[in-house]
Amino acid sequence: MQPLELYIHIPFCVKKCAYCDFLSGPTGEKEKEEYVKMLVDEIRNCPDAVQDYRVVSIFFGGGTPSLLTGEQIGRLMDTVREIFTLDEDAEITMEMNPGTVTEEKLRRYRQAGVNRLSIGLQSVNDEELRLLGRIHTYEEFLEAYHLARANGFSNINVDLISAIPGQTVESWRRTLEQVMALSPEHISAYSLILEEGTPFYKKYVEDEAKEGPKLPDEDAERQMYWDTETLMEKNGYHRYEISNYAKEGYACRHNLGYWERIPYLGFGIGAASLVPGELIGKCRKLEGKMGRYTNPDQLREYAHSYRNKFQAELLTETEEMEEFMFLGLRKMDGISKKEFSEYFGKSLEDIYGEAICKLESLKLLEQDDDRVWLTKRGIDVSNSVFVEFLLEG
Numbered sequence: 001m002q003p004l005e006l007y008i009h010i011p012f013c014v015k016k017c018a019y020c021d022f023l024s025g026p027t028g029e030k031e032k033e034e035y036v037k038m039l040v041d042e043i044r045n046c047p048d049a050v051q052d053y054r055v056v057s058i059f060f061g062g063g064t065p066s067l068l069t070g071e072q073i074g075r076l077m078d079t080v081r082e083i084f085t086l087d088e089d090a091e092i093t094m095e096m097n098p099g100t101v102t103e104e105k106l107r108r109y110r111q112a113g114v115n116r117l118s119i120g121l122q123s124v125n126d127e128e129l130r131l132l133g134r135i136h137t138y139e140e141f142l143e144a145y146h147l148a149r150a151n152g153f154s155n156i157n158v159d160l161i162s163a164i165p166g167q168t169v170e171s172w173r174r175t176l177e178q179v180m181a182l183s184p185e186h187i188s189a190y191s192l193i194l195e196e197g198t199p200f201y202k203k204y205v206e207d208e209a210k211e212g213p214k215l216p217d218e219d220a221e222r223q224m225y226w227d228t229e230t231l232m233e234k235n236g237y238h239r240y241e242i243s244n245y246a247k248e249g250y251a252c253r254h255n256l257g258y259w260e261r262i263p264y265l266g267f268g269i270g271a272a273s274l275v276p277g278e279l280i281g282k283c284r285k286l287e288g289k290m291g292r293y294t295n296p297d298q299l300r301e302y303a304h305s306y307r308n309k310f311q312a313e314l315l316t317e318t319e320e321m322e323e324f325m326f327l328g329l330r331k332m333d334g335i336s337k338k339e340f341s342e343y344f345g346k347s348l349e350d351i352y353g354e355a356i357c358k359l360e361s362l363k364l365l366e367q368d369d370d371r372v373w374l375t376k377r378g379i380d381v382s383n384s385v386f387v388e389f390l391l392e393g
């Protein structure tokens with residue numbers, strides 16, 4: 001049986017953070033329940049052919065999935081088990097916002113099968129949290145973290161953000177050190193990105209922040225970036241992707257699968273799917289090909305269309321090759337030449353020989369007999385490296 005991943009999008013948050021452009025926002029209890037019912041219906045609407053796959057990971061992302069009750073998460077998991085074959089040791093992750101969980105909820109999530117939590121902390125500094133518009137303090141994060149541990153969660157990720165307005169190199173180091181002292185199995189550390197349409201974009205890009213704390217300058221931001229890698233490695237956190245660090249054996253299997261292009265089905269508004277050809281329109285001729293489908297990001301359209309997701313558009317070979325490179329090179333161990341030629345029936349050298357040669361001479365990329373990976377310098381400028389792998393036509 002082929003592996004398959006599931007993503008379930010929960011678009012609810014207590015309130016919108018100032019930097020966030022994710023598909024999420026506040027809502028009422030009635031709307032949440034209606035949405036869960038639609039998700040159940042969407043999962044049940046999968047074709048029988050999904051039975052040929054085994055689900056290796058599930059990710060409840062958001063938004064704030066921990067705003068759902070234990071019963072609602074339990075109902076979604078029961079539906080998944082009814083429709084799919086779930087691996088016994090499947091990784092089942094739930095994103096959680098401190099300040100939205102109780103002991104009762106955590107117990108019910110565990111009973112439902114959730115075995116990995118991803119907690120959005122972002123900073124240990126309450127002033128930085130306030131500026132970001134987070135709903136919790138560091139103390140509240142600690143309570144949630146210890147409650148999760150006490151309730152048997154032995155695989156926890158903590159999300160952090162650097163380059164927050166007003167943040168100094170020292171305060172970022174403090175955040176890293178205090179979080180590592182808690183010993184979570186996994187840490188994601190992203191740099192703040194100012195996304196168009198957010199209050200932060202308006203304040204820091206359009207209005208150029210006339211008042212209040214300023215963004216760290218370029219030198220400080222670079223230093224934070226370097227400190228992240230140095231401190232994490234020193235404390236036993238191995239960098240396995242541009243922004244993700246884990247203790248031995250705790251890399252997020254769901255994310256690795258995504259970068260390795262394992263097929264996935266996304267449920268809920270705005271959720272994307274990478275659908276195996278044999279699930280599209282039940283046409284065996286498409287076996288071995290991949291299609292992409294993204295659910296509408298408006299609730300009303302989603303409600304009318306989620307039953308048609310298996311009409312996904314097939315990806316062209318060019319799109320698949322580009323995706324293979326962009327996603328695979330995000331991982332520190334890069335991509336395999338053998339996997340490329342097995343999948344596409346063409347050698348990597350024939351398609352990307354020139355680009356690889358150029359990037360190698362610039363010391364942005366390295367290769368051996370089988371693998372190609374980015375150097376530290378290449379990771380620093382990964383976006384411009386990826387451009388070299390765009391194919392014409």
Ligand code: SF4
Pocket residue numbers: 012013014015016017020021022024062063064097120
């Ligand atoms: S909790 Fe997460 S998803 Fe919700 S608004 Fe804040 S950053 Fe966005």
